[in-house]
Amino acid sequence: MPDRLILHPDAVARLMPLHLWLTPDGMIRQVGPTLQKLRPGIEMPGGEFDDLFDLRRPRDAGPIWRLGDGATMRVQLAFRGTSGTALKGLAIGLGKGRGVLINLSFGISVVDAVAQFGLTLGDFAATDLAVEMLYLVEAKTAVEAETRRLTQRLQLARIAAEEQAYTDTLTGLKNRRALQPVMARLLEQPAAFGVMHVDLDYFKEVNDTHGHAAGDHVLQQAAQILQQETRASDTVIRLGGDEFVLLLDGPMTMARMRAIAQRIIERLQEPIPFEGNLCRISASIGAALSSDYDHPEPEQLLHDADMALYASKRAGRARLSMANGQEQATAGWGTLG
Amino acid sequence: MHGLINRSIQCFVQDTYGAQAWQQVAEAAEVSPDGFEAMLRYDDVVTTNMLECLSERLSKPLDVLLEDLGTYLVANPRLEATRRLLRFGGEDFLEFLHSLEDLPGRARLAVPDLELPELEVREDGASCFRLVCNWRFPGACNLMSGILRAMADDYGALVVLDVEYGYRPYVRIELLDGAYAEGRQFDLARKTGAANA
Structure with a gap:
């Protein structure tokens, strides 16, 4: 060797x-x-x-x-x-x-x-092993691209699911789950915002007289009116049944809420045609303004708006009451009988 | 079965037979019409069921379908990444053939839970080979013969391929001419965006 x-x-x-x-x-x-x-x-x-x-x-x-x-x-x-x-x-x-x-x-x-x-x-x-390394780099890039696409699809699906979870299926408005996050967002802003609790008057009569299909139609029309009479930055929520909450983005004043409430009541009182019948409703409204509180809390604002709503009902419906006790006259708005 | 494989079958049906054919197969196989996520895992039965429905819908034997699928995996421009990763196996068809035994290992380097057929290449004379395929699923030999056919085209090699059925099915490969035609271009360096499957 x-x-x-x-x-x-x-x-x-x-x-x-x-x-x-x-x-x-x-x-x-x-x-x-x-x-x-x-x-x-x-x-x-x-x-x-x-x-x-x-x-x-x-x-x-x-x-x-x-x-x-x-x-x-x-x-x-x-x-x-x-x-x-x-x-x-x-x-x-x-x-x-x-x-x-x-x-x-x-x-x-x-x-x-x-x-x-x-x-x-x-x-x-x-x-x-250079070629193996090139192979790995390329394989890794391809797999990564695929994983990124999956993540994007899941992200979109999550957003859609979230949107769905916050949506009332009958009216397309937000549902009560949206209440908390929107309130939290409004509270973070310095400007005064408004909470309006809206309850449809005579809705039960529509349901009893014309049936549930008519009731659903009336709810959809009412939802549309509430949305049309508020701005895109406001949030209209259907709490359930014929109860709605409007969260009015700031800066909000009592005078502006009064104007909004008046328009809403006027428009809701226009008879709603359904299958040859005319459905007549109105609305009782209770409102609270965040600037009336030293430390506005969501529960307190909602509770006070709710109390004001009942004040409106007791006072004869089709009117607005303010949580701070300034009850509004109904003069000129008309009432249904 | 790995989502990559299910997804490949889905793309194969969509690209070859159209969106409507896929809708029908998906419905028959009780698969979501959106199909599969490439990076998730699915039950094996989903795959076998889908292939059966596909075979029925197209009135084509499973063997033929799998061979077409193999060819599609290499030849379709949408799956350029697969072709490129296979071409890393060797500079000519013969080298590629000898690299096949490494294929499942290579695939696992990229996607650790991807199970491909275990492959064994045996020389059967000067220019004859046997490719023995071991898989949990039937038809691996047909799938591989489709892949080999397309890769031979890719390298510009002239080969005769036959699937021999029997106790241990295998693909018989006769390499007539390794440099029969020009073959397709292959640069080691990937052009940006070429890996989109």
Whole structure:
């Protein structure tokens, strides 16, 4: 058995497509085919190592081509005059005037290098895991894109479900679940906001006389009127049955609430036609204004608006009462009999 | 079964036979018309049931359908990512063939819970091979023969493929010419947006 392994330079090129063979005086003797591909315009063999390469690590190692027989050194190289692709590898002294062999690899910069230099599968050593790494990067990107799409779809579904959970199916208004979050939002604002509790008058009579289909129709019409007579920034909630709560965005004043309530009552009193019959309703309203309280609490405002609503009912319906005791006259609004 | 596989079948039906065909298959198989999420898992029975309904709806034997599905997975531009990931297997068709045994492992690197057929490549003479497929589902050989047919086109190789049924079914592969035609372009570097499946 010979104690030395002798390789033909072509075999070295096949085994290590990214190798450099330096002469003992620092000239480039041979370059691996892939390494040569990275410098297409420059004929590397015959050139000076120092002219073409920049030894980045170790910085102060001295001339790398003087490595002694069998001595090794981990190195990091870059092409001189470029900031890009750094190659890393191992240099080994070949001894007896044979120079130094450096075997290189791309490391993590392989993804960019492949794109920049148009490398193919055959440009890598059979043992190089570069291709596996490219494969993984690409597979990971594809899977990530798929996961992102799933997350987006789930996000949209969540928003839709939430919207649905807060919606009253008969009228399309918000339901009582929306009360808490909207109140909380209004309380965070400095401006005074209004709470109006609206109860339809004579709704039970409509249901009893004309049936539930008529009742549902009347509720839908009433919901539409409530929405038309308020602004987009206000919230109209159907609490259930024929009870509604209006949360009126600030800045709100008593005078404005009075005007809104008057319009609502007037419009609700217009007879609603349904299957040849005319359904007649009106509304009793109780209102509270957040600026009437030192520390406005949602429960308190709702409770006081509710109390004011009952005051309106007791006073003969079709009217507005304020929680602070200023009961409004019904003069001119008309009442139903 | 992994959602990726179910989703692939769904895309195959939609792209090949149209949205209406998919609606009918989904209804018959009691699958949501929106279909499958690629990153979720589903019961195996959902997949087998769907394939049966598909076979019935199209009056095509399952073997033929699976082979068409295999070809679709590679050849359809919408699934460019699959073709590219397979092309990483080797520089020519022969190398690709030898890389097939690594395929389930490679797939698991990307999607840890993706179960693909266990593959075994045996040489059967100079240019003849046997691909033995082991899977929990029947028809793996047909699916693989569809994939191989499309990959041969992709590499520009001329091959003869036959599924041999028996105790252990396998795909018989005869490589007549590895460089018969030009083949499709493959750059190691991915063009931005090319991985959208």
